Amino acid sequence: MSFQIACPNCGVRPVWEFHYGGPVTSSAPPNPTERQWGAYLFDKPNICGEQHEWWVHRSACKTWFTAKRDTRTNTVLSTAMHGEG
């Protein structure tokens, strides 16, 4: 893996400066059953194609932000602070 990510704070940097934080998921379901709760905790989507996900710039500014990435090509289509993009 050698793709690059544009940190909203620091600009374009190689992927190994970042840490993947999983896909952005919706908030917990209200009054879930045990099964629903387990699915919410552990069944993370793994989309083949464009995915909205969390990344943190761990080797530099430590900012958490979200990115849209095409999981087939590892092309990062956009990045933004959460709630802004």
Added chain:
Amino acid sequence: MSASGHGVEFTFDGQTIRGVEGQSVTGALHAAGQHVLSRSFKYHRPRGLLCGSGRCPNCLCTVDGTPNVRICTTDVQPGMQVKSQNRFPSLGFDVLGIFDWFHKMMPVGFYYKKFYKPRWMWPFWEKFIRRIAGLGEINQARGGEGHYEKLNLFTDVAVIGGGLAGLKAALEAAEAGASVVVIDDQKALGGHLRHDPTLKPTDFDALIAKVTSHANIEVYTSATAIGAYEENYIAVLQGKRLIRIRAAQAVFTGGAWERPLVFTRNDLPGVMLASAAQRLIHLDHVKISGPIVIVTDNAQGYRTAAQIVAAKGSIASLIDLRDAPPAADTDLVRSLSIPVQAGRTIVAAEGSKHVTGATVALKNGGERRTISCRWIVQAVGFTPAISLLYQSGCSFVHDDRLGHVTITKFAKDVHAAGAITGAHDPSRAAWEGRRAGLAAAIAARPGDESLNAKRASLESSAPPATAPGAAPAAAALTPETALHFVSPGGEKKKFVCYCEDVTQKDVFDAIDEGYSNIETLKRYSTISMGPCQGKMCQASSVALCALHNRQSIEATGVPTSRPPETPTPLGALAGRTPHFVLARRTPMHGWHERAGAKFMDAGNWKRPERYTSPEEEYKAVREAAGLIDVSTLGKLELRGRDVVPFLEQMYPNKYADLKEGRTRYGIVCDGGGIILDDGTISRLGPDRYFLTTTTGNADAIDSWFRWNLASKPEWDVTLANVSSNYAAMNLAGPKSREILRGLTTADISPSALPYLAVGQFDIVGVPAVVFRIGFVGELGYEIHVPAEHGLYVWEKIYQAGQSFGLKPFGVEAQRRLRLDKKHILVSIDTDALSNPLEADLGWIVKFDKSDFIGKRTLQQCQARGPQNRLVGFKMADDSNPPEASLVLHEGRLAGRVTSCRFSPAAGTHVGLAWVPVELGKDGTSFNITIDGIPHEAIVQDAPFYDPKGEKLRS
């Protein structure tokens, strides 16, 4: 023709050889009559010069202790020691050459079939196979091969391959203002034109000079690109250096590899590629003496023939696979009286250690006739060097007219030019190079309108693309090339893969056994998996696979190309980098060193494990006082209006009622209720909170908090990581208050600074934050001071403590002290399955709080009833179970020990263990297995030392 220049002496297998400066080792060996260079991998067959350009396995030798060096691309050096590999006892007489006679016993898939049964024989076979099957020997002396290093380059345009197309591309891009890096795997730029004077344009040397002197161009020779990764990240191996290039645009101009013909005994020394013969003549300046038979299907064979004659070599016959060679080709040799035989091929090489003849036949196998000769030179077409383009994400299709694949779709920011695209004709290659260089420069630095105009005029002057027949003689490849480089008849000693000793018969057998897909064929037969990574065998293995499956080459496909493209020493990948793992030292590190501390690693930190003995240090803390450096703790400061709701969310216990000047123990759980970390949460001001984390989880918790804050941008919370701003030390023991009293004017009496209070006052004139907490179970003060004053405060406390019997203590003593109190260490006593209800921390989980991370899961766990329990135990006998010892119950694995130490307080070994709840009640005994023998342990709920916590609170 003979070489001129300074003589250079080196040794080959101990024998002194004289070469000439600038000559390759193989050139010098050739001149000296040493034509066997190695023994093959499986059958130990003698092998000689084949490609001459670093693209086959035949010349791998150990050079000055470094194994697997290709000596055809290594220049002779005075005193160099070259040793052949894979022979026992010597190259000339290899006893394992006997394997060649037992061919039948070593069928394809040999290792899979023969050695897996009986199982008990495997250790024997393994030793034997390792002895005979390796390639070279690693220099096992420490630091044996010296240092490897890394170099990072950032450029607008990377040009991979410094032949005609690459040079043109580089120059065009550089003139357009782009920065350019040129990589070439040979020792000099020029590609195959270096050794093909017939094709070389007159201004070629001037072009090379322009490129090397251009201010925008950096050139790296003897540098092999080994992998192309996303977004044009290209890894290059140059000797002991790994170059990592990040290029905005990449232009691949790696040319094409000449490929061998598959015929009987085609691996004999004396059988070589035309380009190897050209290199001997034009680069090494040595003579190829003795009659030569050339086999060809294109102009390369004719050009080489003419060059050999010009170099005073003698051609016995030129065999052309084509029925009617074009006049453009035959004209090249017309005046040289070379006998040309059209419509024929070579079916076998004769000889045992070296070629003595070539058996020629019609392409259907008829009319066999042996011509005596010493050399067989093959010029039967090229395979474009597409592996890096493939890795970059380009798509390909097989072009039957060209006899090789061509690109159908380029990946983003990737270009190619020259023979790699099928443009074998120099004028077309040069034009493609310019076009690619210009396109790359425009893409890398958009905005210059004049460049677009230049591009338009360049496009309109395109020379014709290479097309069979229509193209100049130099490039003509026939339509049959796809299949005809496998000669008819005999299958056994027709080597397809030289690296792995795979024959045509092996390939057909594997296909008959069901491995008919090119990918499974590759894995089962190991074809194309050798040191050359298929450069010599990929085309023929695909052709044979197609032939035997009766399908087209296109339908057969090409095995996936993966990095590394060339065998790469692990040292190059692992070697020194600018990004070392940095060892972290606390401000008091030097003091610990002077005090004779023995250090241990805690993450990146170095921590004193002990100074004298843990027993002595333990005793000092229990009876007088001790001082431990805890600067490695993670420290976070939180401020803002919403800190309290944030803490309420992050921790299972309550913080709304935490008063200013108080501290509280807390654990952090994830959504699954799993313990991530523990530490203290203190309120230093109205909206100012100070948190500590464990040493090991400092970064993870920092990140976890930040992520939770990022998901709630509306919250007013500011988090600052102040871990390295503060030095911290823990002064603990019954005498600690007396010691501290002498160092501050603040009131530290039990009523002014009781257990779980936080004070902010000066100690020896340094502003400090002092927490009354006691991990080790004694009256204690965790003192945080600005890092730059850490050493000063430490020394003052140490000096003041001397008359009270204070001793510094290390991590080992601390672990014993805390175990007396059953205080857990997160990540040692807990793991990724531990929740607080089971880890005996149920009291901390406040289900009456509105919500916190992990609540839902912990509620379910509570409702279902905990399954396991982390218990304190003491041993009934004097045994000492090592950590991770197993707890067996009714013959089944029931749990494990996480910590165990001798406790002077309990008078026996005590520890923590995970056991099923039914074994976890106070006073229950269970068995811990040590070396297969069960030992009784007894559960104890109360701490082993000071069960009521009176000392802690004193």
